[in-house]
Amino acid sequence: MGSITRPATLTPEIRQSWERCLEAGLDPHRPPEPVYADAATVREARDRHELTRRLALAEMHNLYHQISGSNFMIALGDPGGMVLDTITDDTFRTTAEAKNIRAGGLWGELQQGTNALGLASAMKAPVTVHGPEHFFRMYDGLTCNAAPIFGPSGEIAGILDASSDCRSRQRHTMALVKMSVRQIENGLFRDLHRNDLVLIFHTRAEYLRTLSAGLLAVDPTGTIIAASAQAAFFLQGLPARPGHHFAELFRTGFLDFLDESHRRDRVRLEDHEGSSYVVAIDNLHKVCPLHRHQEPKPKSQPRPAPRTPSPDFIAEDPAVTALLTQVAGATARGVPILIRGPTGTGKELMARHAHAVSGRTGAFVPVNCAALPDTLIEAELFGYAEGAFTGARRGGAKGLVNEADGGTLFLDEIGDMPVQLQSILLRLLDDWTIRPVGSSARRTVDVQLVAATNANLEEAVQTGRFRADLLYRLNTIEITLPPLAERKDFHRIARHLLHIIDPAASIADTALALLAQRPWPGNVRELRSVLTRLAITADRSVIGAEHLNAPAPPPAPAPASTLERAVIDQVVATWEQSGRNITETARRLGVTRNTVYKKLRTMSNYVKSGPRGGIDD
Template identity: 75%
Template sequence: MGSLSPAERLRQARIVLQDRGIASPDLLAPEIRQSWDRCLEAGLEPHRSPELLYAAGSVLDEARERHELTRRLALAEMHNLYHQISGSNFMIALGDPAGMVLDTITDDTFRTTADAKNIRAGGLWGELHQGTNALGLAAAMRAPVTVHGPEHFFTTYGGLTCNAAPIFGPNGEIAAVLDASSDCRSRQRHTMALVKMSVRQIENGLFREAYRDQLVLIFHTRAEYLRTLSAGLLAVDGEGRVLAANRQAQFFLQGLPARPGHHFAELFRTGFHRFLDEGHRRDRVRLEDHEGSSYVVAIDNLRHACPIHARKDRTTPGAQAGFIAEDPAVRAAMRQVSGAAARGVPILIRGATGTGKELMARHAHAASGRSGAFVPVNCAALPESLVEAELFGHAEGAFTGARRGGARGLVVEADGGTLFLDEIGDMPLPVQGSLLRLLDDWTVRPVGGGTRRKVDLQLVAATNVDLAEAVGAGRFRADLFYRLDMMEVELPPLAGRSDFAAIARHLLRTIDPGCAITDEALEALAGRPWPGNIRELRGALTRLAIAVGERGLIDADHVGAARTAPAPSPSTLERAVIDRVVATWEQTGGNVAETARRLGVTRNTVYKKLRNR
């Protein structure tokens, strides 16, 4: 048997299974043989089509609610994984620990196949329901597994290759299972590696969420890997007691008691409070463990978890960027962006209009530590004939209307800082080629001649369209898409975020610090679909603040009235006054109190004029 190829050994194994009802130990990988044995013991017959079982809608809803946090984090990673797996005929699925499918993302070419129709939300894919399959087997083994073609117990699934890995919660229990399945012809060797990376990202998100009110130490032996998936995470309380360690932390600290109940001092040679003091003075600290290994360490939640040690201001994630980030999926996206920016990796931000893509880009700029400018460019707003000249600059006389003396271009303006290309899906194809050349050698040459110039910048792109679909339609270059897609995050729509109330209150404080809103009013607002997302919410809150005037409290009745009330008509007799009030209000960023102060009038007067604009 030793001279047989893997494919021949598998063919022989299936013959033995069919003729003798035995899983041959000499022909199969141990995990597949053991799974076949369990299927045979359960009375499953390999050549019979398995019964397709689906949970009732209420059972699926309850399971999704029970695993809400895991789903939020996983869905963001599933979208990333979907775009990372090139080719076609594949799907990404998330299952609960028992093998029930919670969510799927399916490629168009795979969606209509018989196999894809079987793998859908509510489907029961435990090993004893659907035989040997990756999703069910990974849960049973508590380990990643690939099930290729005929390794599936049931012949009907012989055309599939499935890669699955369990997602472990901070308590060591399986929280879910992530699966990437394709037809055998589209099998890709790197798929399992990508699945494992996604799983680790989700696990780290679960870890941080579980210990968001405690200190989380992020550490690695090499500084450049501190914000990557290979970093260790260690949670401790304010007194230094160990609460949990992720798998990478356990690997780094093997041989040491990195377990709950032990103390920081049992792991590291530096005292805990001395470590905290040093952590307040600098972003990164050097620590040496009792085995002699040295680490670079950063601390999450230092101010929140240990207020007694808060000697300098450390804002919560997103605060410096000017937006709320209490939703787990948004926090996970911010951490991914921070890690990518720290390493200078191009970042692609996806999301519908108004979800905060530019704010996330500004967070990337802050996380990069660059001292240069943040230069935003709306690719959709630039005239097609001038896009290249605006980006890369132009020599004097390069074209009709060129500036005297030429222009150095937006890319050069961003040198040492961040270039944010918004709506990059609308960039003309010829300019896409020039951008690709920039990514290749990081040099620019002005339109119309001149010497090439080296630039050093962080590139962030954003779009509200599906770039993979645009590539397929010939509207976007595939090679540029792959270069931009090194780190992709997707911002959820406002209606799907768990921090709606916090967002609304934050926006209202920027609109009018003297205005408040009741919980009932927030609940009424949260029930709306918000197709315009945060931008639409800001407009609605502005109108509500104007409506309540100096009373300063928005309640549920105001929200209900605002939904149906017609827009007021401006008074032509007061047009000049209204225009001045509106102009001042816009200059102050919508701050009613500051507008009133500048104009020397009462807030109520400002409200009246704004109401009549």
Template identity: 75%
Template sequence: MGSLSPAERLRLARIALQDRGIASPELLAPEILRSWDRCLEAGLEPHRTPEVIHVDEAILRQARERYEVTRRLALAEMHNLYHQISGSNFMIALGDPDGMVLDTITDDTFRTTADAKNIRAGGLWGELSQGTNALGLAAGMRAPVTVHGAEHFFTIHGGLTCNAVPIFGPTGDVAAVLDASSDCRSRQRHTMALVKMSVRQIENGLFREAHRNDLVLIFHTRAEYLRTLSAGLLAVDGSGRVLAANRQAEFFLQGLPARPGHHFAELFRTGFNQFLDEGHRRERVRLEDHEGSSYVVAIDNLRQACPIHAGKERRAPEAKARAPVARADWVTDFVAEDPAVAAALRQVSGAVARAVPILIRGATGTGKELVARHAHRASGRPGAFVPVNCAALPDSLVEAELFGYAEGAFTGARRGGARGLVAEADGGTLFLDEIGDMPVQLQSILLRLLDDWTIRPVGGGARSKVDVQLVAATNVDLEVAVAAGRFRADLFYRLNTVEVELPPLARRADFAAVARHLLRAIDPGARLTDAAVAALAERPWPGNIRELRGVLTRLAIAAGVGGVIDLADDGGTARGTGGPGAEATLERAVIDRVVATWERTGGNVAETARILGVTRNTVYKKLRGRPEASSR
């Protein structure tokens, strides 16, 4: 059956499943075959319409509380992913390790479909209830999986294409599953790559959260990659004992004992105390491991994890508080060549020198959080940068989220209680994002905090004072919201002591620099031609920098690792990159590049994958999309 197209193989597999109740090994991908076998063994019938069981609100609430940290990190990333996936008829879902849907973000077109009504919070999508589906399968396999169309066990789910990736916690357990599902007719082949990037971001956030009181070494062989997803994260305690390493750190240090219980000295040639001393004197430190590889290293949480070194800081705390100007090397993760943006940064630097609240205004995707992070760095504060999505705070648990809670404060409260987001920001920066969307009844709680900056955990405990730099951001016209009674005037005047506004991307004078900077973060070896920059600059960019990042990601995938992006080559088609015609152009470019490389290597799939920097499975999929394959 080697000459059959993938579509024909799947059609024959469906006939065998539905008419004879068997899963055909020669027709199905191994993971789909095993899943169908399990479904048949469980007595599931492919023609039957399965009932989607939805748990009650109390059980859903308890599940959300159980995975509160993962949810907080994932919801922010889900919004980013939502803006990166272009087109319509799609949804993004977060599931727990057992296949219960915790949260969804749904496109308006998809929201009205029968599938959307079933894939909602509280729904159980484990394999034994809903058959072969990506969310349930990814958790069980502990690996990314795509289930396309008729690969779903139940016929009724055959109109969906689902891409799901497990999210691993710092201990190696599956913490959740992130899924992007769409109408299979609008299937987008770059979606899996975007979901994987989002998952890595969430996993890094979970790692940092688990080790917020430990030393976290951020390292890479090249300095420009230090704050990217390709950096390694290594957690050690104040004595140098290894606590954990993320997957990228394990990759860098392969062959060395980068496992809990081992010591810093077993990994690196520099002594641990010497390393700490250098870390207090410099923003970045050079390390060489025992295999001879050299790294650039930044250190997070140095003051908290090593208080005995506090006197060795680069500057005294009083000098930090008075420093009105940010150093040039602080502005490393965004471009500020536009005069309006540069002026905003100068205002922010002056505000943090006086520890006054800052309000950042701007449309969605203009870089408000990046400016907030700049404020944190410019302040010189040793504490953490703690972002809070005000629109996502649950009404019933907002005080517990902000101020923490004592053990047993409410049903589902974790053993030992929790510190709360404000306490986590003590000595650092509290970033209140989407402040304009905070419900009115919750605004009084925030106002009470701003009055005296004291907190008391829900359910008991002593009051304590916190030292926090406050930064808020919104895309809402707060004056209009105040006039309409949706936002408290007293809170507005407390927040906007210093106010800055970021211009939309289409009005920025440094568009070319922004585009090339974003592309370096996506693929450091890729290059945008001047013609490509000019074509991109003609677009209105309603989604601003976030939209541009999504478009550049798709173009980089199409060009291949280290490729040259020149939109002038396609006759202008890609000037409307977000449209359906351009999507087809991008996919065609991906397939053509894979086919050309495959032919150049004499049909060697492994070598093609190595050259392009993709998996062999990706090469196989793209080869199936070449014209001669699809016409069989």
């Protein structure tokens, strides 16, 4: 872009937007006259998006009161970037910029150049455009944060934008915008499924009725109708898609779950990956009166496995047995443990084993380091007092470290921990003293720390992505889980997994011998998937070598729902925008690197040539 590029640096998405504007013949020094739709078009768009607009207006008023200070406005756009409604602060209303941001305004790139509302519509992802990042100079005084609102089927239902004077820019505004968007999306989901059973679930009971809970719509037989994006995130690796059944996700039978839900407001469920959730149901008595239905038993539906004691870690391999001894010694002394190993080798199971052998009576608290929001790291870890910041929950929050007091704090994906969090964690390891955000009270906690990663931390230290002093504190005791192909107890692991998948199933020694010869790049997680498929193929007979030699299944079909495809498309788009960098993609989306890998691999199954080029890490 040469000399007309005013900012010293531009993010890839902003730079690409500028390039599109230049290719379209726009001049950053000569903005065209603002373009507005006529009144009839605005009315028609408002009617077409009536539900989204009704939910959004309520959130816009909430957001208006949450953003402190002055010189700001909040706007709702339709999926194409046309402004439907605005709420404007008195001080901002008189500015030159505000006069162009009104109902009917068209804010696509060709009309207004690079701007947050138009770019969020084009990218289908949240974006901030600050000051001179705007293509036209007339908007240099604005900081704009916009995020798309996705409907229950994955389509864009609208765009929410919060714009302010650059001088009153607030770094937490985007977080508030995203929270409002999540609330609107949940409202759209609930409205669409108002006549269905809607399961609300979270790994932590106190977050059950918050925006971070997952929503799963099922019919009275337990067949899945839809899953929210957060539900799909919680249940990644499991078939949380329309047409599948409740029993394919959870270890409790659907009828037993309904019966218990009629007796209790909240039910504890465990999925087939071993994660535990607190679950409540909306519309229970409306959709399912108190009687037992005939539960369907489709041929492909796995029978619910019995609840097994936790931890359930098979360790008949001599090398793994030696690791268990090290773990027991570390927990007896309360020193940190670092677990390494390829994806799928059972690092979280080992962490849960460490918690069990420690004899601690407190909770096991898992934390996904890659998913912690940068702007609220301290509040998430140490809790916060009531009124500590805009949007803080009434009564405050305990925080993850406080929740693990007397128990174990498991830091998963430690290699993806933001640098800001690394320094905070290092301070915590010095004296295990915490102070909630907005409070002057300090308290000491007693926590067993366990961290896990499949990343090369030494390389991350050399490139400045990980602090060397933190690594030295974390690896007091370091263990590395071997790949499945190298383990001596493969037969025992396979039989154990098969029993969990289907207690009535069995497998012949000849079949086990053939399985043991495979390379297993996905380790135990891959083995679980293969055994599940074999159990279905065998149909209650003994799994033999002939089942392994059966013709390969046809290629995977296209995604079962628009929602799933929308999630994949968003990951791919963000991956492209971040220069095909996995770590940066995970950071922007607030998910783990493994999730990004999984979605990119899924896309490569649906597109003949797969994602273009290689995957940069």
